[in-house]
Amino acid sequence: MIVAVAGGKGGTGKTFVSTSLAVVKKSLRFLDCDVEEPDAHIYLRPAFRRWSNVSITTPLVRAWKAKDPGKLKEAADFCRYNALAFVRGKLIVFEELCTGCGGCFKVCPDGSLIEKEQVVGVVKDGAARDGIEFVMGELKVGKQRTVRVIEKVRSAAGESGDVLIDCPPGSGRPALAAMRGSDFCVLVTEPTPFGLHDLAENIELLGLLGIPAGVVLNRSGGTYRGVETFCRDNGIPVLLEIPFTLETARSSADGKTLPDIDPAWSDKLAAVWNRIN
Numbered sequence: 489m490i491v492a493v494a495g496g497k498g499g500t501g502k503t504f505v506s507t508s509l510a511v512v513k514k515s516l517r518f519l520d521c522d523v524e525e526p527d528a529h530i531y532l533r534p535a536f537r538r539w540s541n542v543s544i545t546t547p548l549v550r551a552w553k554a555k556d557p558g559k560l561k562e563a564a565d566f567c568r569y570n571a572l573a574f575v576r577g578k579l580i581v582f583e584e585l586c587t588g589c590g591g592c593f594k595v596c597p598d599g600s601l602i603e604k605e606q607v608v609g610v611v612k613d614g615a616a617r618d619g620i621e622f623v624m625g626e627l628k629v630g631k632q633r634t635v636r637v638i639e640k641v642r643s644a645a646g647e648s649g650d651v652l653i654d655c656p657p658g659s660g661r662p663a664l665a666a667m668r669g670s671d672f673c674v675l676v677t678e679p680t681p682f683g684l685h686d687l688a689e690n691i692e693l694l695g696l697l698g699i700p701a702g703v704v705l706n707r708s709g710g711t712y713r714g715v716e717t718f719c720r721d722n723g724i725p726v727l728l729e730i731p732f733t734l735e736t737a738r739s740s741a742d743g744k745t746l747p748d749i750d751p752a753w754s755d756k757l758a759a760v761w762n763r764i765n
């Protein structure tokens with residue numbers, strides 16, 4: 489079973505919840521797909537065994553090889569990402585915009601474009617606490633190929649066994665790449681109008697993907713009831729509420745999961761797993 493833990497808005501406690509679920513389930517594969525700011529390793533403390541680079545292939549121009557300069561212009565016109573510009577007879581490459589789709593090499597196959605490898609991130613794996621196999625992606629500073637790194641982490645899901653995915657925040661392409669193919673999605677939110685807005689977006693996205701979802705309400709206990717009302721009106725189960733306390737906030741910031749803070753949470757989290765099953 490593949491379970492994704494997502495949250496429309498950053499800072500809702502998504503990783504706190506996903507790592508807490510992981511230590512209760514034990515012996516699963518944990519994929520940290522929040523590659524722009526991965527932090528699940530702070531909670532699960534893996535010992536990394538392997539590192540592998542994630543690369544894309546960008547074009548390098550060898551204009552003197554061009555049999556027909558018009559082909560270079562065609563390549564620039566072809567690139568939908570505006571990573572190529574044909575200016576005063578010269579082809580200019582904007583590497584940061586290139587997605588590595590490879591299309592320009594097909595448009596211009598005369599050797600005037602050669603492949604150049606660009607490292608955009610790294611994927612690490614190792615063994616974490618409680619028999620958890622841990623895989624995490626890290627986008628290289630200054631690079632923008634988030635989805636490529638997430639796809640590489642997702643490819644480590646394997647064919648069998650339980651997998652828990654810590655998704656990036658939001659409902660854009662990175663979140664979609666991490667969630668896609670999951671059997672269930674736990675949406676972590678907080679009881680605020682912002683939390684509700686982003687929750688509603690994620691519910692819409694999951695509806696399009698056909699993935700069932702449940703909500704974990706973090707920092708509950710305030711007077712705002714918009715999230716509960718939304719869940720009730722849309723038939724979305726609230727799987728767990730985590731009340732806001734200073735101790736929970738401090739312990740979470742110290743890298744402690746819910747069962748580390750109070751073992752009584754283990755039963756509640758086990759009940760969440762039962763409901764997901």
Ligand code: SF4
Binds near residue numbers: 588
């Ligand atoms: S590989 Fe794709 S994105 Fe990159 S420059 Fe060529 S056409 Fe554009």
